[in-house]
Amino acid sequence: MKLSHRIILSxxxxxxxxxxxxxxxxxxxxxxxIYGRIDKVLVEQSEKxxxxxxxxxxxxxxxxxASGTVDYYIEKVCPEYAxxxxxxxxxxxxxxxxxxxxxxxxxxxxxxxxxxxxDYELTLTTQVFAWNKTLDFAILSILTLALVLLLAxxxxxxxxxxxxxxxxxxxxxxLRHRKTNEDIPLPDDSIKAQEFKEIESAVLExxxxxxxxxxxxxxxxxxxxxxxxxxxxxxxxxxxxxxxETQLTEHQLTEIEKTLDTLGYISRLNKSLLLLSKIDNHQFxxxxxxxxxxxxxQALENLGEIYESLNIKVTVxxxxxxxxxxxxxxxxxxxxxxxxxxxxxxxxxxSISITLNDNTLSIANSGNExxxxxxxxxxxxxxxxxxxxxxxxxxAITKAICNxxxxxxxxxxxxxxxxxxxxxx
Amino acid sequence: xxxxxIEDDSSLRELMQKALTDDNHIIETAAxxxxxxxxxxxxxYDCILLDIMLPDGNGLDVLRQLxxxxxxxxxxIISAKDSxxxxxxxxxxxxxxxxxxxxxxxxxxxxxKSVFRRKQQHGENFVEFGNVKILxxxxxxxxxxxxxxxxxxEFDILHFFMTxxxxxxxxxxxxxxxxxxxxxQADNYDFIYAQMKNLRKRLxxxxxxxxxxxxxxxxxxxxxx
Numbered sequence: 001m002k003l004s005h006r007i008i009l010s011x012x013x014x015x016x017x018x019x020x021x022x023x024x025x026x027x028x029x030x031x032x033x034i035y036g037r038i039d040k041v042l043v044e045q046s047e048k049x050x051x052x053x054x055x056x057x058x059x060x061x062x063x064x065x066a067s068g069t070v071d072y073y074i075e076k077v078c079p080e081y082a083x084x085x086x087x088x089x090x091x092x093x094x095x096x097x098x099x100x101x102x103x104x105x106x107x108x109x110x111x112x113x114x115x116x117x118x119d120y121e122l123t124l125t126t127q128v129f130a131w132n133k134t135l136d137f138a139i140l141s142i143l144t145l146a147l148v149l150l151l152a153x154x155x156x157x158x159x160x161x162x163x164x165x166x167x168x169x170x171x172x173x174x175l176r177h178r179k180t181n182e183d184i185p186l187p188d189d190s191i192k193a194q195e196f197k198e199i200e201s202a203v204l205e206x207x208x209x210x211x212x213x214x215x216x217x218x219x220x221x222x223x224x225x226x227x228x229x230x231x232x233x234x235x236x237x238x239x240x241x242x243x244x245e246t247q248l249t250e251h252q253l254t255e256i257e258k259t260l261d262t263l264g265y266i267s268r269l270n271k272s273l274l275l276l277s278k279i280d281n282h283q284f285x286x287x288x289x290x291x292x293x294x295x296x297x298q299a300l301e302n303l304g305e306i307y308e309s310l311n312i313k314v315t316v317x318x319x320x321x322x323x324x325x326x327x328x329x330x331x332x333x334x335x336x337x338x339x340x341x342x343x344x345x346x347x348x349x350x351s352i353s354i355t356l357n358d359n360t361l362s363i364a365n366s367g368n369e370x371x372x373x374x375x376x377x378x379x380x381x382x383x384x385x386x387x388x389x390x391x392x393x394x395x396a397i398t399k400a401i402c403n404x405x406x407x408x409x410x411x412x413x414x415x416x417x418x419x420x421x422x423x424x425x
Numbered sequence: 426x427x428x429x430x431i432e433d434d435s436s437l438r439e440l441m442q443k444a445l446t447d448d449n450h451i452i453e454t455a456a457x458x459x460x461x462x463x464x465x466x467x468x469x470y471d472c473i474l475l476d477i478m479l480p481d482g483n484g485l486d487v488l489r490q491l492x493x494x495x496x497x498x499x500x501x502i503i504s505a506k507d508s509x510x511x512x513x514x515x516x517x518x519x520x521x522x523x524x525x526x527x528x529x530x531x532x533x534x535x536x537x538k539s540v541f542r543r544k545q546q547h548g549e550n551f552v553e554f555g556n557v558k559i560l561x562x563x564x565x566x567x568x569x570x571x572x573x574x575x576x577x578x579e580f581d582i583l584h585f586f587m588t589x590x591x592x593x594x595x596x597x598x599x600x601x602x603x604x605x606x607x608x609x610q611a612d613n614y615d616f617i618y619a620q621m622k623n624l625r626k627r628l629x630x631x632x633x634x635x636x637x638x639x640x641x642x643x644x645x646x647x648x649x650x
Contacts, residue, residue, distance in 0.1 A: 226478070226505035230434050233527030237440045240530040243593045243643060244447070254642035261597045267527050271507065278508075286509075302607040305578065306616045329509065336606060
């Protein structure tokens with residue numbers, strides 16, 4: 001939920017409650033005052049009626065009749081009842097009114113008085129219908145006003161919030177699009193609010209720090225790999241000189257050859273790591289037009305020679321010439337790694353089928369009859385089986401290259417075939 | 426040939442010196458840019474092996490100064506950096522070759538010889554050993570002056586050995602040089618045998634007086650009969 005929405009929702013909630021409470025209080029107090037006035041009129045009327053009743057003896061014992069909007073009647077009551085009802089009683093009641101044929105709210109007053117030792121009770125009834133209507137109208141007006149006010153407040157507040165939050169949105173946008181190794185200037189929008197200024201400076205500081213860490217890491221990986229090359233060269237060259245200068249037995253020579261092989265492996269590992277870190281750091285900038293078919297055929301020629309003993313049947317279906325714009329080194333690295341993979345993880349008398357169509361290169365190979373984990377197969381140092389000369393970086397490099405250029409790479413296991421396909425966009 | 430080795434790592438310097446002395450070169454060494462410039466200004470060298478990362482400066486600056494001083498020595502840059510840009514920069518500045526660490530001794534020896542040849546043969550590039558002569562640019566092979574036909578890989582293998590005669594070369598080195606990156610997961614080098622067998626047959630048929638002998642347990646060596 002957006003901050004502006006939250007603020008508006010909270011403000012609306014609180015204001016709504018306040019308005020409701022205020023309307024309730026207003027209604028109650030208005031009602032109280034109105035009834036007070038009605039009661040005053042009733043008291044005046046009752047005094048008049050009682051005075052007249054006391055003066056003019058001829059009035060009937062029990063009387064009811066209209067006197068303006070006030071109806072009244074008098075009835076005799078027993079002394080016990082009179083004793084317990086000394087003070088006038090006011091109450092609100094519902095009554096059926098013949099004139100409008102409806103139930104209406106009425107105000108009723110009862111008062112006990114004595115005439116010649118006999119207790120009487122006077123009951124006065126008046127309609128509050130008109131008053132209620134006025135009150136209802138007032139409340140409706142107030143509610144309407146409140147609603148309009150609420151709407152206006154919401155609109156104004158959201159406008160203010162959106163306007164004031166703009167720098168934050170821009171800052172977020174900037175953060176999202178910023179790459180660690182690139183300097184994109186922060187959008188200049190003259191932030192005025194103190195808090196935002198602080199956020200901005202904190203963000204800049206953090207970004208600067210992460211850039212420094214990134215640079216340090218980058219140069220560390222680069223330097224470490226380079227530093228390893230010299231001692232590697234020394235080891236290799238010492239062994240080679242030893243072979244050239246000394247008469248060694250066949251066994252010793254075999255051991256040296258194996259050591260050289262391992263040194264070669266370390267050196268390749270080192271180069272692969274360097275390549276991987278370079279791709280991840282977007283350090284390949286050169287782009288030329290490259291035909292994937294050509295790289296595939298060239299790689300097949302070489303790999304076919306190397307893995308001749310496996311007697312693998314290779315079929316290539318070229319339905320399309322796939323042309324891409326990318327760095328030539330990365331293009332061959334991508335294709336070679338995938339093809340090499342298809343040969344290395346194959347079996348005796350196996351097969352490889354390569355299809356180029358629909359801007360997609362797919363390579364299907366026989367091999368271990370068990371699907372690989374599509375989730376981890378592209379991770380660094382993923383190794384399956386016992387191939388000790390595999391660096392476990394080939395597929396990670398392929399994936400990194402695809403990510404760099406926005407190609408889609410997929411692994412599937414279909415009909416006992418491992419299928420890797422790259423879709424060039 | 427007189428060679429100046431500029432390399433700050435003493436162990437590698439000693440090794441390079443040893444290897445090139447074996448090839449009958451006269452070697453001088455320098456451990457930093459200052460000594461290197463001093464020596465290069467006083468003496469003339471046929472070839473300078475230049476490390477890029479030096480304790481007191483960048484090897485490329487040394488190269489620039491050498492070119493400004495119009496020194497005629499051929500320069501081979503030796504660097505741990507294996508990136509295209511670095512190579513291009515080095516070669517643009519007038520270096521003759523670029524060798525990436527870790528390299529093989531045989532490779533170093535071959536590159537030095539190649540620089541020397543270019544100087545001696547005035548641009549005409551060929552390699553000769555025994556009665557065999559190869560022209561790398563046109564991929565021609567002449568035995569006793571007679572051209573013979575070789576397949577692509579056979580030529581590559583012969584070329585590789587011709588530039589490092591009399592040196593034992595391990596199977597992995599040969600495979601890496603001829604098949605490049607493709608072999609980096611191969612767990613045996615059986616595929617070399619077939620190529621080698623054919624190449625030997627061709628050389629014998631054409632009556633070459635050189636042969637590629639097997640160094641058991643290790644690899645091969647090109648020798649004169």
